Amino acid sequence: MSSPAGAQVSQSPNKPRFLISDLCVYLESYLSVEQIREVYRAYVFSAEAHEGQKRLTGEPYIYHPLAVARILADIRLDFRCIMAAIMHDVLEDTPITKEQLEAEFGEEVATLVDGVSKLNQINFPSKAEAQAASFRKMLLAMTQDIRIILIKLADRLHNMRTLEVMRPEKCRRIARETLEIYAPIAHRLGIYSLRTELEELCFAAYWPMRYRALKEAVRTARGNRKEVMGNIDAALVGRLEQEGIVGVVRGREKHLYSIYTKMRDKKLSFSEVVDVYAFRIIVDRLDTCYRALGVVHNLYKPVPGRFKDYIAIPKANGYQSLHTLLFGPHGLPIEIQIRTVEMDRMAESGIAAHWLYKSSDNQSSEAHADASNWLKNLLELQKDAGDSMEFLEHVKVDLFPDEVYVFTPRGKIMVLSKGATVIDFAYAVHSDVGNHTVAARVDRHMVPLRTRLYSGQTVEIITSDTANPSAAWLNFVVTGKARANIRGYLKNLRHQEAVTLGRRLLNKNLAQYDLNIDTIPASRLAPVLKDFHLDSSDALLAEIGLGNRMPLLVARRLTDSATDPAREEMPPETGSAPLAITGTEGMVVSFAKCCRPLPGDEIVAIFNPGKGIVVHRQECRNLGDFRKTDSWLDVSWEKDPVGDFTTEIKVDVGNKRGALASVASAISEMGANIKNVIMEERDGLTSTLHFVVAVDSRIHLANIMRRLRRLKTVLRIYRVN
Incomplete structure (x- = not known):
């Protein structure tokens, strides 16, 4: 070149x-x-x-x-x-x-x-x-x-x-991506200087009219604030000198995006945000920070509950400072940040300060250790994420942590996202702890696993080797690590269940040829796997179990040359034994919510691609034309199906005091669990109670309905289809 x-x-x-x-x-x-x-x-x-x-x-x-x-x-x-x-x-x-x-x-x-x-x-x-x-x-x-x-x-x-050369829609897309990912990463790594400029540029590109209006308003307000800022600055400098404290006082302006988000999130007017006067005091030593805090608290009264000590308990990105809010002259609120020169450098450069000062500065080493812990979490996230989109979703969750500081029983501080629950804490300790959690104590009291945590609490996790994650946990966990671990476990469990169901379905169809999957030679299985772009027989069975491949068609492909020529022309026998449903197949066999089948009902099933098979009652009106397609599957109940089965009943009652309580009590007496109840008033004289209950069979439901009919307040009862 x-x-x-x-x-x-x-x-x-x-x-x-x-x-x-x-x-x-x-x-x-x-x-x-x-x-x-x-x-x-x-x-x-x-x-x-x-x-x-x-x-x-x-x-x-x-x-x-x-x-x-x-x-x-x-x-x-x-x-x-x-x-x-x-x-x-x-x-x-x-x-x-x-x-x-x-x-x-x-x-x-x-x-x-x-x-x-x-x-x-x-x-x-x-x-x-x-x-x-x-x-x-x-x-x-x-x-x-x-x-x-x-x-x-x-x-x-x-x-x-240099974004101005792009098309407006592309500017907005890049600005949104930057606000969602890159600015939060800069914040997570403690690099304030990069984060604030990224946010300002994104604000200007994504909401240009709001940016211009706010910029003009701030410019106008700044002129009116100069005298007040000067008076407060002089008062702070004078009092510090009087107490012999060497330090620098700087007026600190909020950047536009910070003003905008505070107005938007807290529903504040512009004047309410701009009327807060902010100052930063930078001193020489750590102990001087606390002396300076005493000085400013003597000069102006502090606002109760608005003091934060990020020196004793640094933020997750290594940030350290004292924050306090004061009642200034004429009641004006004053925000004060107090930190050392080293803390100020760390606040501006964050993890980047590590390379220049790593040989002499313990603070930068601590920041590097905090960042390394976050990076270890990223490795765990990517192991459990199914694809890049899911991984990105988990990372985004972790990039917006309004931190909560809680303690382990041994006094170690754990930093979690705001809104984190007991399960989030368990996974933050270790993935294995989270996977085997059964109960928890917060400040020595037993609490539900979905309990939200608050700063200062001490959390103890109780585990069991036989416990496993529940899909219900996904409804309340907030950290990416917890969500990724739970999803990873459920995906693996779902895969195993799909393989088991796929084996049953395929062997049921191969039985018509006196074969099963284990007797099919590898030389015959290999070309079928190649055609389907699969790498193993388990992958093929999982595809069948998840409803992505029809077992009848796969059986035909496998028997094209595995049987003698005379049998190749024979159509498969019809009327073979239906697949037996036990009720505990798990995630790849589900029961339709439209008709809620129970053991004892006549049932059929249809394949739902990607989810497995869905069992319906034979009289269900939602089946439509499925009987005419290959996705139809004959099923029947096992002799003694196991598990709780959900069904829905409607009960018409007279509007009398205690009607709901008496019906609910009768259902409970019959050994059924009420999952949900809705009360709907009809004409002022009667009401309809909608119950979703868990029973073990159709006979169990019949006994419950018979018991309810004996109640004087019950006018009519029927099962919802």
């Missing part, structure tokens, strides 16, 4: 550009000459690779990676990360291979660049799935080296800065 057009690319007269010479000068503030030389070498390589390519803005492509490198230099990342940022698109947009990159710059830089690159060689059914797969790849690479996500965040930030 030809060499790049000099070390610098000519600047536009109207829009100055950031050049490689500017970057090298900037890097001199914290990198050695040798390291800067390596960065320049990466620039030359990238400029040659991208030569001739232009961005939509019309400028040479190399401007983009240079801008990304500058963003990372601002948060003082190491030279190899800067090199990878300059070359982050060469694998995706040029013929350069990872092997070439590794030979030229080493394995570490090549791995960073590869981690950021998208999945280009795989075809996906939709763009959303392709993006989810790329995101999954990037996050999993990030578990090996977190700098990968830092490069991606800087890449997204520069793309957001």
Whole structure:
């Protein structure tokens, strides 16, 4: 390739550009000459690779990676990360291979660049799935080296800065994606500077009219606030000096997106949000933070319940500070944040501070440990997620954690998402603990598993080796880790049940040829599996059990040449024994809610692709024309079916006091469990009670109805079909 057009690319007269010479000068503030030389070498390589390519803005492509490198230099990342940022698109947009990159710059830089690159060689059914797969790849690479996500965040930030050249609908799509994923990741990693700029740019792109209106309102309000801000600032500085505390006081302006979300979420007017005056006090030592807190509480009265100590209990992303709200002059609310210089640096740069200060700073090491724990959770999420879209859904859940701080019985602090339950806590301790949870104590009191947790509580989990996750838990868990583990277990259970049911269904049809799946030779099974694009006999059986393949048709395929020629022409016998239903088949055999069949009813079943078989009563009107299709299946009850079966009855009663109680009591006396009841008043004199009850057979239901008819208040009773 030809060499790049000099070390610098000519600047536009109207829009100055950031050049490689500017970057090298900037890097001199914290990198050695040798390291800067390596960065320049990466620039030359990238400029040659991208030569001739232009961005939509019309400028040479190399401007983009240079801008990304500058963003990372601002948060003082190491030279190899800067090199990878300059070359982050060469694998995706040029013929350069990872092997070439590794030979030229080493394995570490090549791995960073590869981690950021998208999945280009795989075809996906939709763009959303392709993006989810790329995101999954990037996050999993990030578990090996977190700098990968830092490069991606800087890449997204520069793309957001130049978003105006895109079509409006594409601007909105990219802004939404950034707000849902990338800004929360920056927050999760504690990089405040990136997060706030991403949010501001997204706000301007996604809600441009709201952004302009709010920006103008803030500009107007700022002029009226200068005098008040100056008076409060002077009072704080004076009192700190009086007490001999060395510190810096800064007025802190809320950024527009923060104002907008607070107005939207808390239903506040603009004046209610803007009238809060915010200051940050930065001191030299940790103990001075608490002295400064005492000083400001003496100067202005604190608002009860609005003090938070994030120094003693840091946020999950390593953020540390004291927060308090004060009644200022004339009753004006004043927000105060108090922190050390190191805490302030960590608040701005978060995990990125680790690489520059890792040898001397314990705080950055703690932040790195917190980020590493989150990354370990990501690995567990991806193991249990069925596909990239599901993985992305779980990650999004974990990116919006309004934290709750609870304690284990040994005093360890666990950080959970707001609204987290006992089950979320159990999975946060360990996946095996969550999978075997049977009960829990909160502050030494037994509580239901769906109990929501609040900061300061102590939680103890009681487990049993025989316990397993319940599908009902998905209705109340909030953390991605808990949801992924429960879904993973249920999917595996469903697969096993599908294989068992598929074996029964296939063997039932093969019996007409005096065969079963175990006697079919592998040489005959292999071409059928190949035609169906399946890799094992269990996969074939699961497809049958889930209703995706008709057992009769699969049996015919398997017997095409497995039997003698004379039998090949014979149609399969009809009237063979129906499939026996026990009532405890689980997730792949379900009972239709339209007719709610019970043992003793005449039943049939239909295949529901992806879900298994659904059992109906023979007289069910929803069966329609299914009898004419291959999805029809003859079934019957086992001799002694096991389990509780849900059915629905309607009871017409006179409007007398205690009517509902007497009916419910009679049902309970007959050993049935009431799952739901709805009372519907009809004409002022009578009401209809709708009961959903769990019984063990049709006979059990008949006995219940016979018992209810003896009640004087009952006018009529019938089973719902």
